Amino acid sequence: MWRWVRSAGALVGLLSLSWTAAAAEPLLAGFAEVDITPALKGKPVYIAGYGMNRKATGVHDPIMARTVVLSAGGERIALVSVDLIGLQYPAVKEIRSRLSDFRYVMVSSTHNHEGPDVIGIWGRGPFHRGVDEGYVDLVVEKIAAAVKQAASVLEPVSAAYGTAEDETLVHDSRLPIVKDGVLRVVRLNKAGAATPAMLLVQWNCHPEALGSRNRLLTADFPHATVAALQKRYGCDVLYLTGAVGGLLAPPRGGVVKDAAGNELKEGDYEYARVYGEQVAALATQAIDAAEPLALSPFTISARTIAVPVENPLYRLARAMGVVKRPATIWTGDFQQFGDPMTLETKSLPSAVESEVAYLRLGELHVACIPGEIYPELVYGKYQAPVDPAADYPDAPLEPSVAGLMPGKKWLLLGLANDEIGYIIPKRQWDKAAPYAYGRETSQYGEINSCGASVAPIVMTALKLRVEEAAPLK
């Protein structure tokens, strides 16, 4: 059941990728989208997120994959967003193997909690894998085809970047209360056009407006956000999920209301629609504030990391074949991969392969983080003063995304190329008694993380990638 794929793709994954495309070439962009809604006939589709054994009974709106391909200086990169809970790194490598003439392909999941299981832990019971392998294979093929399609319709564009902020549009359920209420937009206009042809919208909220009882497949609120922006601007829209850890979710307390002023709540399609349109309205503010942006040349720094899997539930899920990912023996160094895990070595500390990347696209800085990063790590707003009851109160503070980005115009892509779970600041890791904030029990979070060492590893890896691409000032 432990399988290490020694394919060309795996070997490529061990290499560091870094280069800069030639400057002063015109920027080209193309968009494509493809419906990846699974068929509901014949076998059950287990909906990912919340509890197990939630079988889909119908489709409310399609599960989509969308991509923007950028081209400059003879180099092409693809940014892909999928309405899934978290496409796993092995599947992303499969997509890349079909797009070997692209310099870089980034596949980010929106973290949709109302789409099909692509990880495995939402099957009919704890020992049943909820993934339809044929579906994942189809998604791989469809995404690769969509990227090729986008690359076939490239047109000259000019770019602009803008932000707008509204913290009331996200709810944070874990102390300390730190949100990322900044919506970031890259607007692409065809040469000479006043209205956008494509929008890249990055927002920071769990797509879980429909809640745990919904049984219809849907892209959740991002469906409404994309639809509202498409309608307003007549353009294509790529919705990207940023920081959702900690746990950033749709708002409560009367923020989302119907036309009559009545509060709408989780689990209601009207709530998802109205909230999605509120996010679109915030995007409009960001678009209105956008300023010209140079998006080339491209400098890409991407490298695999070994992520130690300390979480006993994750280890069990892999051992039972519920989660299928190659694993290696943890070496103690995230930049070194050990031998493949075997039945004989199954009790040793293990690691899975993932990736952290930094893209410098002209003036735009893009952090690619393979999971659910806590907003504390985005802004360096850690619990202060540190609570001595936490498990590692003396752990060094990790560098922050905002602190590492060499400029002010940046995007944060969460669940980029992978979903390794929660990325929790080590000082706030709080699994063992006594508990921080004087609590009787642990806060919710650690159960969804590979372990306390993930945040130091991911943030150190991002620092190394930025340094490799462009020395920090």
Ligand SMILES: [Zn+2]
């Ligand atoms: Zn989540």
